[in-house]
Amino acid sequence: MGAVIFFTSMTMLVGLMCGKWLVRLGFPLPSHNRVESLDGLRGFLAVSVLCHHVYVWSRFSVVGWREPDMALASLLGTGAVGLFFMITGYLFYRTILNLTLFKWAKMMVGRIFRILPLVTVSFVLIVGLVILRVHPSLKLSQLLLAAVHWITAHQEVPILGYAEAGRINAYVLWSLWQEWLFYAVMVPVLGSAAWGLQRVKVPTLALPIILILLGFLLQRHVQSAIYWPLFGGGMLAYEIKSRDAIARKLRTPGAAVLAVALLAFAVVTTRSPYGLSLPAFAFFFACVACGNAFGGVLTLKAARALGECSFGIYLLHGIVLSVAFTDLGIAASLAVAPFAVVIVVAVSAAAFLLVERPMDRVGHAVRSEALPALRRSVAIA
Structure with missing residues (x-):
């Protein structure tokens, strides 16, 4: 556990240094209209997932690709994703x-333009790696079918017959599928x-409380119900914030x-944020949502810059580690993490500037101009 704590801490510090360099280079920071502590948190969460997967890689030759037995190493991944789900519920x-x-x-429309472009880029990169590694025969129909599964995040199926394609991005798309279920199904309901x-x-x-309770009651019957309390926790944080x-x-x-004490206890005693540790994660998140900067760490410009790159860090770090x-x-070891984060942040910053931000602006234009125009034309008809 000591090694995990040390190298994770080092990786977080190096990540902050990278964020500081980005700020000095003029990297655009999130708007002040947003909750700054949440923006900073997102960066730390993405780097946490990177550390989790470095640990998984370090054990790969011994036990294969599997969740760590160590609670701390496991929660670096599952706990971070759980807090990402809370952010979604809150927002x-x-x-x-x-x-x-x-x-x-x-x-x-906003979610489509925010998420799909970079997922598509990551899929193209993975296809390129598959071709370089195994030189498969190119079957367009097979590739297009795989593209649909991957880009929608429904399933990381083999690409051109390469069964281990999902390991290239560390199988991270599962959480995006849960996000899509939230947007497409849960939000209307x-x-x-x-x-x-x-x-x-x-x-x-009553709404977030009911969602949390239903999540616990139905998780044996509905596959995605295990994540409902996390979305509900974010919604509950919004309710709490509205009570001054x-x-x-x-x-x-x-x-x-x-909050830190409760989170630390949860991290060393449980392996996921879905059960007994949920109150600790929910309390921590509520503090962040209410504007607690935890000593100013979460509102550092460097942390907010990392937060702006967080989707790219989450989506692309697996590719960097796989290469x-x-x-x-x-050699796969925890000592690689502080070096890997430098490359991952650089790649993710470029992805934000070249892919995410331009396509997000297109999405904003569609939402603010095209959709209202369509609405007016339908009303006239």
Whole structure:
């Protein structure tokens, strides 16, 4: 455990240094209209997932590709993704509370232009690696079918017969599939439920609580239900933030100390954020959502720059690690993580500037101009 703590800490520090360099180079920071502590958190979470997969690679030759037995090493991945799900629940809860068909369509268009372009780029990179590694015979129909599965994040199927293609990106697309289920299915359902609660004068606070309870009750019957309490935890944090008296207390140094202590206890005693450790993760996230910067760490410009690159870090770090450990023959060990994060952040920053930001702007134009025009034309017709 000591080695995991040491090299993870080193990797986080190096990641912050990379973020500082990005800021000095003029890398655009997130808008101040957003919750700065959440932006900073996203960067740390993405780097945490990188450290998790370096650990998995370090054990690969011994036990194969599997979740770590060590609770800390496991939660570097599962815990970080769990907090990402909470961020999603928090960010889209306002949309849920005021949902209309038009608002849902705008949200979906925004998500499509925000997520799919970089996923497509990552798929192309992985196809290139597969071709270089095994020189397969190119079958266009097979490749197109694989592209549909991968780009929608539905399943990381073999690419051109290469069964281990999913390991190239560390099998990270599973969480994007859960995000798509949230956007496409849960948001409309929750929006309808919120409308019903408001009609009968039930406080909206009941909605995230019901979602959390249903997640625990139905997880044996509905595969994705295990993640509902995490989305619900983010929604609950939004409700807490709207209550000023509670939010002020959660912004205090004392709340930060308690949150870190609870999270540390969860990290060394459980292997996932889905069960007994959920309250610790939810309390920590509520503090962040209410603006607790945890000593200013989460609002550092360097951390916010990392946060802006977080999707690229999450999506592309597996490719960098796979090239290092498989193609370049570098020995897989935790000591590689601080060096890998430099390359991953550089690649992710370039991806943000060249792919994510331009396509996000296209999506914004579609949402703000094309969709309203279509709505007006339908209304006239």
